Amino acid sequence: MTGLERPLLLTQGDPAGIGPELTLRAWLLREQKALPPFAVxxxxxxLERVAKALAWTVPISQVAPSRIAATFAHALPVLPLKARVSAExxxxxxxxxxxxIESIETAVRLVRSGAASAVVTNPIAKHVLYDAGFRHPGHTEFLAALAGRDGTAxxxxxxxxxxGLAVVPVTVHIPLASVPAALTTELIVLTGRIVARELKERFGLADPRLALAGLNxxxxxxxxxxxxxxxxxxPAVAALRQEGIAVSGPLPADTMFHARARKGYDAALAMYHDQALIPIKTIAFDEAVNVTLGLPFVRTSPDHGTAFDIAGKGIARPDSLMAAIKLAARLGAGAHAS
Known part of the structure; x- marks a missing residue:
């Protein structure tokens, strides 16, 4: 079975958030948006309760992974969980x-077994999981831990x-006051190395160009x-260049993200979370996709949270989830993203 034939798997995310209705909406728009087959x-x-409350006609079919593609045209394929959901x-x-947790663990197991080409994760609320004893800092770290069960770190x-823009925060979910101490030459080099490798191997760029933002x-x-x-x-710039990676910087962050500057690189490495996320959410708020690099499988996610405040109202836009589905299909099938 080739990557192109293998379907995508969506995790449910927090069932009290907008993930369920975005998944339903994406299926309803499957033909209009030319979405590849997926299951959740x-x-x-x-899911049936959510669809009924929104007055959306979405046939739901419980299937095995091998039946996803055949089912997708006429019903939303669902791989049922053992755990039941009562959240509103x-x-x-x-x-x-x-x-x-079961949804994420099962998705990773199936994609690593070859039954699916990629995982698309709906948003979770970490505080809800923390209250239930979850011990990982976030979604990405949990995925890395699951992947690491093969003995590889x-x-x-x-x-x-x-x-129009790809950005990578070198330090991620830590307080701004902790960034200078957490930022090391070794961390920047490791991050740049992974980004360059995956832009080449997954995105098909022959000679990826990186731009490093300054911290100050x-x-x-x-x-x-x-x-x-x-x-x-x-020193990180010098080390990456020694490895044959095309890299510039450190550059003033306030002049890196206008249209002309963006033509000079394929990905920008920012030194902290908001330095990366503010420009991309300004430029592509509804279309940006969160892609996890450095894992042995493709994982994408919409670039937004659970939005509990609008959940169940049917007004959440599915653009980012649909973009995540399309990008996951391209990367999972070995197709090159532009």
Whole structure:
């Protein structure tokens, strides 16, 4: 079975969030948006309740992985979970945690077995999982731990991708005050190496170009506004160049993201979370996709959260989820993303 023939798997995400209705909406738009076949790992009864409450006609069919493609045209294929879901839209409930975790674990197991080409994760609420005893910092770290059960240590890298911009935060979910201490030359080199490799192998870029943002204003002004740019980032640039990677920087972050500047690189490495996410959410708020690099399987996710405040109202836009589905199919099948 080739990657093109293998379907995609969607995790249910937090059942009290917008993930279930986005999944239903994506299936309803499957022909209009030319979406590839996918199935969702979820509680079928919960999806049926959500569809009924929204007055959406979505036939739901419980299937085995081998029947996903054949079912997709006339019903939403669901791989049923053992854990049941009682959560209501907009009301996060720790009782949903077992189903959320089972959905992710099963998706990873199936994609690694070759039954699916990629995993697309719907948004989770980490605080709900924490209250139920979840011990991982987030979705990405949990996926890396699941992948690492083969005995290999994986370093996952979060890339936010759109047609016009791809950004990677080198440090991710840590307080801003902790960034300077967490930022090391070794971490930047490791991150840059993974990004360059996967842009080449998964995205089909023959010679990926990376641009590294400075940490401080004006990339430190030659040390006048902080030493990190010269002492930490500049050596990383030199090391990556020594490995044959096309890289520039450190560059002032305030001039890196306008249209003309973006033509000079394929991915921007930012030094902290908001330095990466503010520009891409400004440029491509509804279309950006979260791609996890550095894992032995393809994983994408919409670039938004659970949105409990609008869950169950039928107004959440499915654009980012549909973009995540399309990108996962392209990467999972070995097709090149532009």
């Amino acid at each position: 790992l979820a509680d079928p009864a919960h 839209p907009g009301k996060p409930d720790t009782a949903s945690a077992p189903a959320v 994986y370093h996952p890298v979060m890339m936010l991708w759109s047609e 204003p004006h990339a430190g002004e030659s040390g006048a506004m902080g030493a990190e740019d010269q002492d930490i980032i500049l």
